[in-house]
Amino acid sequence: MKKPYYQSLVYSLGCLLIIYACKHKEDVHTTWSVYRGDAYNTAYSALDQINKENVSRLEVAWTYHTGDAEPGNHSTIQCNPIIVNGTMYVTSPKLKLIALNPSTGKEIWKFDPFNGGQSSGVNRGVTYWESGSDKRIYFSAGPYLYSVNAMDGRLSPNFGVEGKVDLREGLLRDPSKLNVTSTSPGIIYKNLIIQGTALSDGWDAPPGFIRAYDVKTGKTVWTFHTIPQPGETGYNTWSENAYQEVGGANNWCGMSVDDIRGIVFIPTGSASFDFYGGNRKGKNLYANCLLAIEAVTGKLIWHYQLVHHDIWDYDLPAPPNLLTVSQNGKQVDVVAQVTKMGMVFVFNRETGEPIFPIEERPVSASDILGEEVWTTQPFPVKPVPLVRHKFTEDDVTDISPESHAYVRNKIKGANMGSIYMPHSIEGTVQFPGSRGGAEWGGAAVDPTQGMLYVNTNEIPLLIKMRQIDVAGRDLFLTDVGRRVYTLNNCTACHGGDRAGTNVYPALTNLHKTKSEKQIASLLKTGKGQMPAFPNLSQDDMEALMAFLFDKKDLRNKKAIHVHDSAKKYRFVHDGWNLLNDQEGYPGVKPPWGTLNAVDLNSGEVLWKVPLGEYPELIAKGLPPTGTQSLGGPAVTAGGLIFIGGTRDEYFRAFDQKTGKILWQYKLPATGTATPSVYEVDGKQYIVIAAGGGGKLGTPSSDAYVAFSLKE
């Protein structure tokens, strides 16, 4: 590993000497005014009114219904509420921004960024900033970052254009053809809001540059090129012209700020296309990196790449946690990054030096045409991975003989083995899958003890790559349409055969339910988890409709050459197919989801317990299997860890010391969000969004539920 921070060592030494003795103060952790608790991303509260002794008396204080959930499992809420100056700020399934009274759940005001029009995307939270009487909420929906008056929900007229900044601008591509959103809130440093983006995993993704905007004007103050341009450091870690056509390497999950040192810590995702890298040979800096960036200038201080040349969709999924640990008798300020691989990487915050050594270990080569897998990947010697790193026939589910036989049959001929198995035409079992390990819920830390708590998933994928046929001209319009469909990554969600999944609708009988006009409009705006596709040309659209509506007899008269670049982009995958058994349970031996406690002082995993259960499997006599979970934990000085996120729709309190369940409550829907802990007039509350839906596909709801102790 090169030491990229040499270049800034002089600078760092200079300012670090001055601030060395200073310690970050975060309102001693009694507020929750920043996404996931504070800018250090601790998700920790020092409130202890609710504690191990009395948590059994916790009950619902109020429930607020946003009123805009979609039927079935078509909408979700992923928002971690913030509470500032006696007001709670939340977002709804259709991304309305709502101010609530935090002790009653009564609505104060509501702002609809779509103005009654079609909403799309998800939102995980908002950002607060104030200066004197100027108090604002920053919040993103569609392609815009909005600045809203925190008192009355009105747009701030002088921010960007009439209160909003267009996130598509400044990415060195034609903004009108881009689909750029932001799911996670930006972070404040002084007069800047530093903001990441959520992009498609497909070929159409623009680069995920990080931007810092002036909080008042919305002007771009700096841009960090996560995909370096010619002449910039890191440019030579890509194929020569990749910077012009490759996208991704974005920060979609949020970031953390060390306000004392003025460093923003930014985790990035993989480069797009996510599962094939033949057109982006090399390590691909700064994709899949933890970046330490000087917050004022946007200059890189240090970086560490956690996945080289990612072809597994192993985006860094959560903002890193900043805390202090004890190392050989010394207190060290560290940054800890959880990953989809279930590995936890811990670095010295100033230097980027790993706290526990990281080894580069060899991984398997790919036999897919043009794909050059990086020959090694980084593994920390401590903590041990929180999820299994291999899948062989021995690991096939054993919950019943039928399940075992079904999955054995499904993986016949597939590649499998250790983590970082390359993808293949025959199919590869990817384990951990792209749902983690850790996911966007991330980890909570107890900064008083150097402890980290994180939920992880163990859900294998069975990924099949297919080559896009690039030979000759398509005779029929449906064939052109199939190519448009494939190249635009519709396959990833709806499947190569358009069969869909429990989350993504099948597109096989569209003519029975939808008109072409409806579909064209959907492709234009997106809806819920269905992204917008502004890049599709008129010809693309015509061909796509022929394909989707099975107009088999239409000849390709226009000789449409849909994507000339198809010659380079030879492979796509057939969908994020979960390797499940015949009943939909994961195809690997349990556990399928766990909650973990890691001592970051020693690097030891202190405990690991199943998180969530399937009542019907318990009834059959199986021990708790855990379920996939989305949404993270919060930890409190009451010795408790609060977490929802599981398929069984429970919200639970665990004993911080032992991992024992001390309390649980069945929510109106899965709490696919991180809870917030706060206090009003001497009373402690815990609130969580119960929106269901999302990638879990459990039934949707529109509730925020707050809990407090029975009087």
Ligand code: HEC
């Ligand atoms: C990231 C996953 C994802 C991708 C990529 C995606 N879709 Fe979708 N699509 C969805 C989801 C989710 C819905 C359901 C939206 C809703 O009703 O809430 C949907 C709905 C649809 C529908 C409506 C189906 C119905 O019966 O109502 C059509 C048609 C469709 N998608 C076509 C496409 C096409 C064509 C592409 C590629 C250009 C595409 N989708 C890419 C997730 C995706």
